[in-house]
Amino acid sequence: MAGPTLQQNYFQITCTCTTSPYLFLGPACTFALLACPSCASNFTGGSSVTLYGLGLEQVSALSVSGRPVRFSSPMPHTLSEQGLTADVLAALQQHMPTATSVQSIQIQTPNLVSFTSNTSDAWSSFFSPLQPTSLVLLSDVSRSAVASGLNGALVNPEASYQSLTATLSVDNSTHNYTSLLYYTSSNCLEGGTFGDDGRGGCELCPEGAYCPGGGRAWPLAGYWSVSEFVAPLSCLVPESCPGVDAFAKSLSATVNTQVCATNLGYTNTRCATCITPGFYQMGARCFSCGSVADQLTVLMWTLIIGGVALLCLAVAIAALQVRRLVRFTQWFITLQSVAVVSVSGVTHIPYFTAQLTTAATYVRNIHIHHLLMARAR
Numbered sequence: 001m002a003g004p005t006l007q008q009n010y011f012q013i014t015c016t017c018t019t020s021p022y023l024f025l026g027p028a029c030t031f032a033l034l035a036c037p038s039c040a041s042n043f044t045g046g047s048s049v050t051l052y053g054l055g056l057e058q059v060s061a062l063s064v065s066g067r068p069v070r071f072s073s074p075m076p077h078t079l080s081e082q083g084l085t086a087d088v089l090a091a092l093q094q095h096m097p098t099a100t101s102v103q104s105i106q107i108q109t110p111n112l113v114s115f116t117s118n119t120s121d122a123w124s125s126f127f128s129p130l131q132p133t134s135l136v137l138l139s140d141v142s143r144s145a146v147a148s149g150l151n152g153a154l155v156n157p158e159a160s161y162q163s164l165t166a167t168l169s170v171d172n173s174t175h176n177y178t179s180l181l182y183y184t185s186s187n188c189l190e191g192g193t194f195g196d197d198g199r200g201g202c203e204l205c206p207e208g209a210y211c212p213g214g215g216r217a218w219p220l221a222g223y224w225s226v227s228e229f230v231a232p233l234s235c236l237v238p239e240s241c242p243g244v245d246a247f248a249k250s251l252s253a254t255v256n257t258q259v260c261a262t263n264l265g266y267t268n269t270r271c272a273t274c275i276t277p278g279f280y281q282m283g284a285r286c287f288s289c290g291s292v293a294d295q296l297t298v299l300m301w302t303l304i305i306g307g308v309a310l311l312c313l314a315v316a317i318a319a320l321q322v323r324r325l326v327r328f329t330q331w332f333i334t335l336q337s338v339a340v341v342s343v344s345g346v347t348h349i350p351y352f353t354a355q356l357t358t359a360a361t362y363v364r365n366i367h368i369h370h371l372l373m374a375r376a377r
Contacts, residue, residue: 021095021245024054025175026168031055033166034102035088035247038191039181040214041109043157047189048108049181052077052088056103060169064181065162067110074103084247091247112183113157159184159214179255184214194231206231210246218244218257224270225257232257233270236284240266 017029024032033053041047056074063069077085078101085102092099164177188195188202195215197203205211208223209232219225219232221243228244235241240261260271265279265286274286281287316328 022092025173026055026058026170031058031168031170033177033180034092036180037084037087037246038189038212040189040212040216041181041183042187042189043111043113043183043185045109045111048106050084050104050106051180052085052102052104054099054102056105058168058170059105059166060172061167062107063165064107064110065112066165067112069107069110072106074105077102077104088247091245109181109183112162157183157185159186182212182214182216186215188215189213208232208234210244212246216255218246218255219259220244224259226269228255228257235270236272237266237286240264240271240286 017024017026022032022034024030031053032055033051035052036049037052039049039051041049051071059071059074061068062071077089079086079089081089085104089099089102092102160183161179162181162183164181165174166177167174186196190202191213192205192211193202193213194205194209194211194217195203206217208220209217209225210220211217216228217225217231218228219241222235222238222241223232223243224235224241225232242259242261244255244257244259260266260268262275265275265288267273267275272284274281277289279286279288313332317325
């Protein structure tokens with residue numbers, strides 16, 4: 001006779017993986033491709049690139065634009081190492097202070113192009129590259145497309161990011177990274193070079209940029225650019241432009257170089273505009289408007305301090321003798337000169353920046369000559 005069935009309740013512990021600035025994956029959120037600082041390859045392949053990450057022992061397969069690639073066994077790296085490894089680990093520690101090591105694997109980039117010849121059977125030419133007349137990106141080619149007319153002029157594939165797909169052994173899941181591996185027809189693939197100089201050489205990386213190779217320039221902190229393919233511009237307020245962290249790069253579909261410190265109120269070209277409502281602009285800097293109570297408090301103190309300062313100035317000008325008045329005027333003009341410089345200089349002071357900027361602006365904007373003209377009358 002069958003016994004009673006015991007009904008049990010089960011629960012499953014799940015976690016939400018971190019997605020920014022690193023994308024962690026897997027059932028326990030232990031896998032992440034952190035960076036590939038110099039992942040650039042010619043379309044003909046053959047470049048050796050290094051991927052840095054955590055949990056790389058979980059990778060069972062890698063492919064580039066649908067083509068399987070071989071990869072090395074994960075190699076551990078610790079704090080004692082230098083170069084790119086140290087940069088990747090330093091970037092990781094900003095978000096994970098307890099991290100003491102990363103891993104790396106190397107892959108050989110595959111050939112993503114094939115040659116077609118002027119034959120009636122264009123499809124068979126993919127397998128007969130002895131007489132090339134056309135260079136075609138494989139991922140853009142189908143049998144019907146080839147048969148219908150890819151049989152003549154040279155086709156130069158447009159430089160672009162190619163998808164890198166990782167398969168994890170722990171759950172057999174696949175994950176695509178669409179802005180990690182860059183393919184180009186340029187021969188300037190080394191880090192530190194910007195692009196072809198038109199004379200058979202490569203341009204040096206422009207000021208304010210990190211150049212991962214392939215004609216790309218990622219703005220450093222204090223710089224901004226419209227895209228990764230143009231030299232960056234310096235920002236009027238350095239802290240308004242955080243730049244692109246080459247060693248903690250977002251793995252989104254595009255590389256965003258128009259990065260502004262929106263938490264500080266900056267936006268638009270060169271991060272030179274303040275976000276409104278919520279922030280106001282004084283000089284080149286943005287300041288938070290705060291709550292209504294904060295604004296009323298600032299306004300009240302502004303009226304009190306401004307009124308007292310003007311009263312003291314008026315009394316001093318009216319009561320002082322000519323010689324002392326001249327010295328007082330010289331002193332005040334010197335103070336205003338210092339205030340003009342201070343409006344920009346106090347932006348580098350870590351404490352009471354807003355208050356000091358406001359005070360310097362008040363002193364700068366006092367027109368003492370109006371009071372002097374009043375006494376002269």
